[in-house]
Amino acid sequence: MTELLERGPDRAPLPAEPAAHDRGRLFRFLRRRPGLVVSVLVIVFVLISAVFPQLFAPGDPNLAVPRERSLPPGPGHWFGTDYLGRDVWTRVVHGTSLSLQATLIAVAVALVVGGLIGLLAGFVGRWVDEGLMRLVDVLLAIPPILLALALIAALGFGTTNVAIAVGVASVAQFARVMRAETLRVRGTVYVEAARAVGTRWWVTLGRHVLPNAAGPVLVLAVLEFGLAILAVSSLSFLGYGAPPPAPEWGSLVAEGRNYLATAWWMCAMPGLTIAATVLAVNRVSKALDGEWGRDR
Amino acid sequence: MSGPYLLRRLAAAVGVLWAAYTVSFAVLYLLADPVATLVARASDGTTLTTAELDALRAQYGLDQPVPVQYLDRLWAALQGDLGTSFVNGQPVTSTIGEALPPTLQIASAGLVLAVLLGAGVALTATYTRSRWLAQALMGLPSLAVSLPVFWVGLMLVQLFSFQLGWLPAVGARGPEALVLPAITLALPTGALIAQVLVKSMSQALAEPYVTTARAKGVGPLAVHLRHALGNAALPALTVLGYVTGNLLAGTVVVETVFTRPGLGRITVSAVADQDIPLVQGVVLFAAFVFVVVNLVVDLLYPLLDPRVAQAVPA
Numbered sequence: 158m159t160e161l162l163e164r165g166p167d168r169a170p171l172p173a174e175p176a177a178h179d180r181g182r183l184f185r186f187l188r189r190r191p192g193l194v195v196s197v198l199v200i201v202f203v204l205i206s207a208v209f210p211q212l213f214a215p216g217d218p219n220l221a222v223p224r225e226r227s228l229p230p231g232p233g234h235w236f237g238t239d240y241l242g243r244d245v246w247t248r249v250v251h252g253t254s255l256s257l258q259a260t261l262i263a264v265a266v267a268l269v270v271g272g273l274i275g276l277l278a279g280f281v282g283r284w285v286d287e288g289l290m291r292l293v294d295v296l297l298a299i300p301p302i303l304l305a306l307a308l309i310a311a312l313g314f315g316t317t318n319v320a321i322a323v324g325v326a327s328v329a330q331f332a333r334v335m336r337a338e339t340l341r342v343r344g345t346v347y348v349e350a351a352r353a354v355g356t357r358w359w360v361t362l363g364r365h366v367l368p369n370a371a372g373p374v375l376v377l378a379v380l381e382f383g384l385a386i387l388a389v390s391s392l393s394f395l396g397y398g399a400p401p402p403a404p405e406w407g408s409l410v411a412e413g414r415n416y417l418a419t420a421w422w423m424c425a426m427p428g429l430t431i432a433a434t435v436l437a438v439n440r441v442s443k444a445l446d447g448e449w450g451r452d453r
Numbered sequence: 454m455s456g457p458y459l460l461r462r463l464a465a466a467v468g469v470l471w472a473a474y475t476v477s478f479a480v481l482y483l484l485a486d487p488v489a490t491l492v493a494r495a496s497d498g499t500t501l502t503t504a505e506l507d508a509l510r511a512q513y514g515l516d517q518p519v520p521v522q523y524l525d526r527l528w529a530a531l532q533g534d535l536g537t538s539f540v541n542g543q544p545v546t547s548t549i550g551e552a553l554p555p556t557l558q559i560a561s562a563g564l565v566l567a568v569l570l571g572a573g574v575a576l577t578a579t580y581t582r583s584r585w586l587a588q589a590l591m592g593l594p595s596l597a598v599s600l601p602v603f604w605v606g607l608m609l610v611q612l613f614s615f616q617l618g619w620l621p622a623v624g625a626r627g628p629e630a631l632v633l634p635a636i637t638l639a640l641p642t643g644a645l646i647a648q649v650l651v652k653s654m655s656q657a658l659a660e661p662y663v664t665t666a667r668a669k670g671v672g673p674l675a676v677h678l679r680h681a682l683g684n685a686a687l688p689a690l691t692v693l694g695y696v697t698g699n700l701l702a703g704t705v706v707v708e709t710v711f712t713r714p715g716l717g718r719i720t721v722s723a724v725a726d727q728d729i730p731l732v733q734g735v736v737l738f739a740a741f742v743f744v745v746v747n748l749v750v751d752l753l754y755p756l757l758d759p760r761v762a763q764a765v766p767a
Contacts, residue, residue, distance in 0.1 A: 295472040298740045300702035303720070307477060310724045310732045311485035387601055391706055394603045395721055410604055414710075417607055418615045425611075428604030435599040443595075 193444050196437035203434050206250045207257040216244055218251035218404050230422050237422035239413065249427050252404035256389060259320035259398070259405075263385040266324025268378050271331025276370070278332065279339025280362055290336065296329035302388065309397050316399045323388045327381055334377050338370035345369075376446050383438035390431050406431050462751050466744045473740035474530060477733045478523055485729070513539070535737065536730035540723075545734035548719060556715035559707065560700045562631050563638030567696070570639055571646025578647075579654040580677050591651060594644035602703060606637040606710035623712040634711045638703045642696055649692050653685040660684070687758055694747035701739050 187194050206213050221241040230237040236246035278289040296304065301323075308322035342348060343366060351361045386406075392398060393407030401408070406427050413423025510516040513536075514525060526536065535545040571594075578590035613620045613633060621630045657663065658681050666680045667673075701716070708717035716735065723731040 291472065295469060295476055298469050298473055298743045299736055300698040300739055302702040302705060303736050303739050306720060306724045307480050307732050307736050310727050310729065311480050390601055391603060395709060414607060417611050421611045424607045428601055432600045439595060439599055
């Protein structure tokens with residue numbers, strides 16, 4: 158106690174400028190990780206082109222210029238043009254919104270449904286837990302892409318159905334992580350204290366358990382974002398997504414497939430965009446998962 | 454190994470299969486209306502009369518109440534009858550059986566390649582003294598899982614078939630046609646194996662018995678391969694069920710990219726045609742493979758690791 162009092166004056170200036178201190182630390186953290194900075198920039202770029210595609214590609218994605226058919230990448234068309242003379246860059250940028258929407262829906266479905274199942278199983282326990290977790294085990298026994306295909310067979314084609322199918326196929330993982338976290342939090346002293354003072358169960362769940370259990374699930378959601386981009390684009394490559402003229406990352410690769418021998422860029426460029434986005438998302442999720450916490 | 458342990462594992466495996474059947478039934482027969490797809494297929498644009506519709510329903514047993522349908526189909530499935538395809542009228546089991554051999558070819562080639570690649574990367578990364586090389590190798594798996602499989606396949610075709618002309622781009626004739634599909638299939642799976650093995654190798658290398666072996670003067674390579682790998686390979690074995698499921702699912706994309714016949718291709722067309730019984734058959738087959746592989750791993754594990762055998766209650 159005396160020690161604290163004695164050291165008081167020395168420590169006083171520190172809390173006075175926490176913002177500057179944090180900023181310096183963030184800057185040092187980022188400077189040692191150029192890959193992370195690039196990843197964040199890629200994600201920001203993708204997000205902007207999903208909302209305002211005109212900003213980066215002012216042209217019309219479906220405008221065919223027969224004179225400029227199958228041009229290789231170069232000035233003017235730096236992703237090349239396709240077999241109808243449409244600019245591949247413009248189509249990729251305009252396709253972002255459709256692909257990203259599907260990815261967001263997929264992650265949201267997985268997060269909400271899986272999170273609720275896990276929360277319920279972990280919080281209620283007993284037979285509810287037992288029953289829900291057996292269901293989750295079964296979902297894990299079927300490879301996600303086959304489960305998604307079965308759902309598409311039942312729901313029909315279209316971007317939204319593909320997104321829902323991908324989301325449902327990854328519900329199981331979210332449920333498991335959420336359940337483990339809920340179980341951990343449920344046993345803590347502050348939840349016990351909340352119960353002891355007579356808090357109603359839904360208040361305990363919403364105020365104390367959910368906020369403290371959500372962290373790892375949200376990290377998983379970022380990781381799932383990358384996986385969902387891959388799954389959605391695979392399914393749209395197989396032809397279950399939006400019907401042809403609409404640009405979608407996976408279907409752009411599928412369109413280019415017939416011209417692979419003569420015009421490789423029609424496949425390569427949209428695929429490269431998918432790969433870059435997924436790599437960036439995975440890098441950020443890795444940083445969220447461990448490094449940022451460790452570095453502090 | 455004790456009898457009750459074996460029985461318990463078997464019962465659990467059957468339980469998972471039954472549940473997989475129930476889930477796929479619920480998704481395919483309750484979520485969608487199979488009759489609608491049947492009508493679209495049979496009518497050719499003309500409207501069907503109610504009598505014709507009823508006949509169609511009766512033909513596939515879709516006129517029964519749902520619980521009866523469920524039990525009927527479950528009973529038939531237990532006897533090895535997964536129903537008949539809506540599209541070609543063939544039994545689902547024989548359709549899957551015919552499509553299986555070419556898929557098994559690329560899946561097993563892919564598995565061998567994935568194990569070689571994964572183990573090679575993991576062992577080199579943990580063995581090398583050069584931090585630079587280790588970092589580069591450990592970065593490879595996360596790169597490989599970020600690439601879209603269909604795109605990797607197409608790029609391999611572009612490079613090795615169209616540019617260099619070394620390997621055929623499509624088809625399933627001859628062993629050289631197997632190379633590119635197997636590589637495409639092996640990359641994400643190999644990455645998974647590498648990730649698991651790097652982790653368990655680093656753990657094993659930190660164990661006291663490794664220090665003991667080193668202190669006794671065993672060479673670094675022998676320590677690495679004989680002492681550490683033997684113990685590190687066991688945890689990697691547990692992901693084998695997941696790996697096999699992944700390979701099977703991967704054939705859906707790979708067979709489409711390389712225009713090969715097989716289970717993946719019939720899955721793609723069954724989904725496109727909404728051929729409900731065939732889709733259910735494929736899903737059940739995948740679950741069956743997963744369950745069997747896991748069962749075999751579970752039963753082998755105590756033989757490979759005596760500590761587990763002791764932990765299993767008699």
